[in-house]
Amino acid sequence: MPAAPLEIRNLSAGYGPTRIIEGISFDVKAGDRLAVLGRNGMGKTTLLATLMGLTTCHGGEIRYGAEDVTSARTSARAKLGIGYVPQTRDIFTSLTVEENLRAGLKGRPPSALDEAYEMFPRLRERRGNFGKQLSGGEQQMLSMARTLLGKPSVLLLDEPLEGLAPVICDELMAMLVRLAATGDMTIILVEQQIERALDFANNVMVMERGRTSWQGAPDILINDRDLVDRLVGVGIH
Numbered sequence: 083m084p085a086a087p088l089e090i091r092n093l094s095a096g097y098g099p100t101r102i103i104e105g106i107s108f109d110v111k112a113g114d115r116l117a118v119l120g121r122n123g124m125g126k127t128t129l130l131a132t133l134m135g136l137t138t139c140h141g142g143e144i145r146y147g148a149e150d151v152t153s154a155r156t157s158a159r160a161k162l163g164i165g166y167v168p169q170t171r172d173i174f175t176s177l178t179v180e181e182n183l184r185a186g187l188k189g190r191p192p193s194a195l196d197e198a199y200e201m202f203p204r205l206r207e208r209r210g211n212f213g214k215q216l217s218g219g220e221q222q223m224l225s226m227a228r229t230l231l232g233k234p235s236v237l238l239l240d241e242p243l244e245g246l247a248p249v250i251c252d253e254l255m256a257m258l259v260r261l262a263a264t265g266d267m268t269i270i271l272v273e274q275q276i277e278r279a280l281d282f283a284n285n286v287m288v289m290e291r292g293r294t295s296w297q298g299a300p301d302i303l304i305n306d307r308d309l310v311d312r313l314v315g316v317g318i319h
């Protein structure tokens with residue numbers, strides 16, 4: 083599937099009656115790389131979960147390509163091509179790496195597993211190991227690989243680098259750069275490692291208390307540490 087654009091209009095959502103995100107609007111062009119930044123608890127995870135249909139939507143519109151998916155079920159969104167890698171790295175810990183990957187095939191032939199192994203050679207080495215035997219980095223790779231096997235047009239990544247060693251972060255970011263370079267995927271990256279997120283993105287949105295507090299080009303933030311400090315609460319070092 084080719085990369086698809088997203089149009090978010092006046093989106094409000096939360097958990098049951100509790101509203102967490104309030105009137106957010108933004109566009110992501112096909113093939114763009116949007117970084118979503120913000121302090122803890124500002125609603126970044128809730129935004130991604132809302133795009134995937136996992137929260138209570140209180141209003142607004144989510145357009146994916148030509149489709150209005152605001153009321154679509156999560157499974158329908160996944161089928162249309164929205165892929166989500168949650169912060170919790172949703173892997174099956176009592177299944178092997180290969181069994182986890184097979185669960186991501188979604189009707190594709192088993193030979194497609196080679197794509198995952200080429201992307202993450204470490205997973206090939208660990209194909210017979212159970213999910214629970216993997217390191218944090220390997221679990222993150224597995225979670226990403228399983229989602230990528232579904233060939234999403236839009237990929238939502240929630241803090242993929244959390245808790246990982248710098249060398250693994252380098253590896254994952256390099257993989258994301260290669261993926262983005264194909265132009266086949268629109269990527270929204272929520273990440274606390276600001277510098278890495280800014281290096282990767284071509285567009286940035288900052289969230290504060292469920293709203294958008296800043297949108298612009300990454301260069302502006304890369305060159306203005308005080309602004310980053312004001313918006314996100316940590317300087318770039």
Ligand SMILES: Nc1ncnc2c1ncn2[C@@H]1O[C@H](COP(=O)(O)OP(=O)(O)OP(=O)(O)O)[C@@H](O)[C@H]1O
Pocket residue numbers: 097100102120121122123124125126127128129
């Ligand atoms: N399942 C839930 N039910 C009710 N409130 C929730 C739920 N999940 C998160 N929240 C609340 O929603 C708000 C936003 O949380 P969210 O996880 O979206 O923020 P975040 O910006 O992703 O933070 P972090 O960087 O810590 O992951 C927080 O106040 C949080 O307590």
